[in-house]
Amino acid sequence: MATISVTVKRSTAGETLFGPEDLSDSTTMKDIIAKLPVEANPWKISVESILATPTQKLSDFAEGSSLELTASSAPAWEEAKGHSQALHDPSLKNLKQPPFGA
DSSP: OOEEEEEEEETTTOOEEEEEEEEETTOBHHHHHHTSOGGGOSEEEEETTEEOOTTOBGGGTOSSSEEEEEEEEOOHHHHHGGGHHHHOOGGGTTOOOOOTTO
């Protein structure tokens, strides 16, 4: 079983979230996501511009002894979509918006 030096960087700022760390080439993206900070779930992992599925292994992407992955997460409003009722305030139902530029 081969090992691959893996680094995961945040897509927006480029900061390193994980690694470099040697991992088995049979490690799945789901395993790597579990190593990322829980600050922004759900994480999505991509290699260059290709989005990886959670079941794909490092061996599916690595062409050498190292691999740099990019992690991105859904914005807060994506997570809030499932809770639209909790975000709605019925008391604002008849509230008028000021004219543009006011």
